[in-house]
Each structure stands twice: as C-alpha cells, then as structure tokens.
Amino acid sequence: MRNExxxxxxxxxxxxxxxxxxxxxxxxxxxxxxxxxxxxYVKEHQDATLSLRFSCRMAVCGSCGMLIDGLPxxxxxxxxxxxxxxxxxxxxxxxxxxxxxxxxxxxGFFEKHRSVMPWLIRxxxxxxxxxxxxxxxxxxxxxxxxxxxxxxxCGLCYAACPVVTAMDEFLGPQALAQLYRYIRDSRDEGATExxxxxxxFNGVWRCHFAGxxxxxxxxxxxxxxxxxxxxxxxxxxK
Amino acid sequence: MRxxxxxxxxxxxxxxxxxxxTIHVYxxxxxxxxxxxxWESTLSFDGFQFAILPVYRNxxxxxxxxxxxxxxxYHGLNGLRIILYELFQxxxxxxxxxxxxxxxxxxxxxxxxxxxxxxxSIGGP
Numbered sequence: 001m002r003n004e005x006x007x008x009x010x011x012x013x014x015x016x017x018x019x020x021x022x023x024x025x026x027x028x029x030x031x032x033x034x035x036x037x038x039x040x041y042v043k044e045h046q047d048a049t050l051s052l053r054f055s056c057r058m059a060v061c062g063s064c065g066m067l068i069d070g071l072p073x074x075x076x077x078x079x080x081x082x083x084x085x086x087x088x089x090x091x092x093x094x095x096x097x098x099x100x101x102x103x104x105x106x107x108g109f110f111e112k113h114r115s116v117m118p119w120l121i122r123x124x125x126x127x128x129x130x131x132x133x134x135x136x137x138x139x140x141x142x143x144x145x146x147x148x149x150x151x152x153x154c155g156l157c158y159a160a161c162p163v164v165t166a167m168d169e170f171l172g173p174q175a176l177a178q179l180y181r182y183i184r185d186s187r188d189e190g191a192t193e194x195x196x197x198x199x200x201f202n203g204v205w206r207c208h209f210a211g212x213x214x215x216x217x218x219x220x221x222x223x224x225x226x227x228x229x230x231x232x233x234x235x236x237x238k
Numbered sequence: 239m240r241x242x243x244x245x246x247x248x249x250x251x252x253x254x255x256x257x258x259x260t261i262h263v264y265x266x267x268x269x270x271x272x273x274x275x276x277w278e279s280t281l282s283f284d285g286f287q288f289a290i291l292p293v294y295r296n297x298x299x300x301x302x303x304x305x306x307x308x309x310x311x312y313h314g315l316n317g318l319r320i321i322l323y324e325l326f327q328x329x330x331x332x333x334x335x336x337x338x339x340x341x342x343x344x345x346x347x348x349x350x351x352x353x354x355x356x357x358x359s360i361g362g363p
Contacts, residue, residue: 167323167324
C-alpha cells in the first residue's frame with residue numbers, strides 16, 4: 001500500500017495566453033481514497049488555483065469527468081489503489097473546449113442532448129402540457145429502456161468517442177442512447193418524430209461502432225447497443 | 239436525398255454486390271480455358287477474348303454484370319462519401335463532395351455500361 005502518490009495535473013488558462021503545462025503534486029493517500037479526494041487535497045493544501053468541477057462525490061451527479069491516466073473516468077469513482085501506479089496523470093476530458101484546468105465547457109453536449117427531445121411526447125397537446133393522470137407501465141415495459149435511463153450525463157462517452165473527435169455535428173452516443181430510451185418508453189408517443197431525427201445526416205449513420213462509449217460509461221449504460229438498435233428501427237421506421 | 243434513404247440503398251447495393259458478384263465470379267470460373275488458371279484467364283488476351291467475352295452474349299449475364307457495375311459504383315462511392323464528409327466538414331464542403339462523387343459515378347457508369355454493351359454485341363471472335 002502506497003502512502004503517497006504524484007498527481008500530474010494539466011493546467012491551462014485560455015485567458016492567460018500561455019500554453020498548457022503539467023504540474024506535479026505529491027499527495028499523501030490513505031486506503032480507499034479516490035482521485036477526486038487527492039485533487040481536493042491539492043486544492044486545499046497546495047494550490048488553491050486548481051480548477052475542477054465536482055459535486056456529489058458518489059457517481060450520481062456526473063460532474064467530475066476527466067481523463068485519468070488517459071481514460072475518461074469519474075474522479076470520484078476512481079480509486080487510486082485500482083490504478084496501481086505511483087504517478088497519476090489527470091487531464092480535462094477530450095472533445096470539449098477547455099474552460100480552465102480540468103473544467104470543460106459542456107454546453108454543446110447538453111445542446112445535443114436537448115435536441116433529441118428528452119421528455120415524454122404525447123399526441124394530445126393539452127395532455128402534454130397539463131397531464132391529467134399517471135402513465136402506468138408494467139415491469140416488462142420498464143425493462144425495455146431501464147438501462148438507458150441510468151445515464152447521468154457525465155459526458156465521458158463523448159470524450160471517448162472517435163467520431164465526436166472527427167465530426168462536431170455528430171449527435172453522439174449520449175444523445176442517441178437517450179433518443180432510443182424514449183422510443184422504447186411505452187408512455188411516449190413521439191417515435192416517428194424521434195426516428196426522423198435519428199436518421200438525419202448527424203444521427204445514427206455516423207457511428208463507426210468503436211464501442212468506446214460503452215466501455216467508459218460509469219453507470220453501465222451501453223450507448224453502442226442503443227445506436228445499433230436505433231439503426232434497425234430507423235431503417236424500418238418503427 | 240435523405241440520409242436514411244441513402245443508407246438503405248447502401249445496404250441494398252451491398253446485397254446486390256454479393257449476389258451479382260457471386261454470379262460473375264462463378265461464370266468466369268466456369269469458362270476458364272483448360273490450359274490457363276482462373277487468374278491468368280482474366281488477364282490474358284486469349285483467355286478474355288475466347289472464353290470470357292462470349293459469355294456476355296447472354297443477355298441475362300450481361301444484365302447481371304450491369305447490376306454488379308451499378309451496385310459497386312454506388313456502394314463504393316457512398317462509402318467514400320461517408321469518409322470524405324468526416325474529412326471535409328461543413329455544408330458547402332459536403333455539397334462539393336456530393337456533386338464530385340455524383341460526376342465520378344456517372345462517368346464510371348457510362349464507361350462501364352458502354353463496355354458491357356460492346357461485350358454483349360461483339361461477344362468474342
């Protein structure tokens with residue numbers, strides 16, 4: 001068991017005009033400490049200027065996504081001991097503009113998420129705006145989309161996706177998985193509209209099926225599977 | 239044309255290549271002259287002129303070759319379009335790519351169809 005590790009942290013302030021650098025911090029660690037704990041130790045005791053985003057500290061809010069030793073992970077969900085190294089490299093997530101240090105601008109990500117209409121659509125507009133009842137569904141109907149509803153919008157899948165790297169317009173794994181989630185929801189009546197948008201230029205056809213989105217998801221969601229299933233539905237429009 | 243339609247055609251032409259390509263390879267294999275290997279027969283003048291070319295006197299086989307030509311042209315160029323769209327992004331770049339590939343496809347189809355028609359009408363010595 002190590003007592004200390006080196007954190008190699010990416011530091012960058014776009015407003016300063018200086019190029020990005022890496023700074024090394026020596027951090028004492030205890031058993032079961034996470035990368036987020038170590039970063040917060042640095043911020044509290046060594047360098048208060050270090051910028052990072054976090055909130056719940058238990059893999060629920062999805063705020064602390066970053067590249068840890070080259071892989072997109074949640075800092076609060078990554079134990080230092082599991083990395084099994086003396087030096088941990090921490091960088092901001094790729095495929096996002098950097099705001100500062102480890103903080104990235106996720107507005108584009110949320111814009112794409114919003115574009116797939118991540119809410120229940122009802123044909124009756126009045127019912128849509130002022131629901132008069134609960135929409136019940138069976139356990140089997142819930143299981144149709146349950147795994148895709150576990151998404152916490154952390155954005156790690158976008159950071160891992162090679163198509164998002166190459167093509168800004170691609171809707172990306174998170175938005176497409178959510179699109180599929182709502183199509184499979186028995187309470188939703190907007191499948192035709194959703195399938196049309198999935199079949200557009202920036203939709204399901206652009207996926208190369210690298211599968212890295214599913215590999216990095218901390219909640220076990222499988223966006224690559226959702227995209228493949230969505231392709232079939234887009235082909236037959238049902 | 240909508241992306242969905244283009245991709246449906248991509249899948250259908252892929253199947254078309256599988257069927258018509260199999261017919262093409264099988265027919266060429268059946269007509270290999272006894273003194274040549276299959277590969278040599280497709281390349282040598284004698285093999286081509288005396289064995290393979292007469293096969294396309296048959297209208298059905300000439301049509302299957304035309305189908306193979308159409309399918310490979312569309313499937314190949316659509317695959318290229320997908321790659322180029324990632325390399326050259328933006329609406330105007332996409333328009334250029336689309337029209338350039340359309341022109342290349344038209345040329346390939348015209349030249350290939352002309353060759354098939356000649357093979358069908360001449361059909362060897």
